[in-house]
Amino acid sequence: MDSDRVIRLTEELQRLEHRLDQLVQRAARLEEENRVLRQSQEALNAERASLLEKNELARSRIEAMISRLKAMEQH
Numbered sequence: 001m002d003s004d005r006v007i008r009l010t011e012e013l014q015r016l017e018h019r020l021d022q023l024v025q026r027a028a029r030l031e032e033e034n035r036v037l038r039q040s041q042e043a044l045n046a047e048r049a050s051l052l053e054k055n056e057l058a059r060s061r062i063e064a065m066i067s068r069l070k071a072m073e074q075h
Helices: 003-074
Strands: none
Touching: none
């Protein structure tokens, strides 16, 4: 192998190593972002379930009030 070819191969290897390092860092960032998003999704799902439960409770109370008002009208 001539020295120019060795130099080119060495430079190419360094570029590939740098690119691999970048990809590893990006993968780590994406994994962390994914973890945070999953936690956020879990919290939002829990909040949604709580709000649905509160909504159902309010609906039941309102329906009970309406029934009582109708009963009062009939008397």
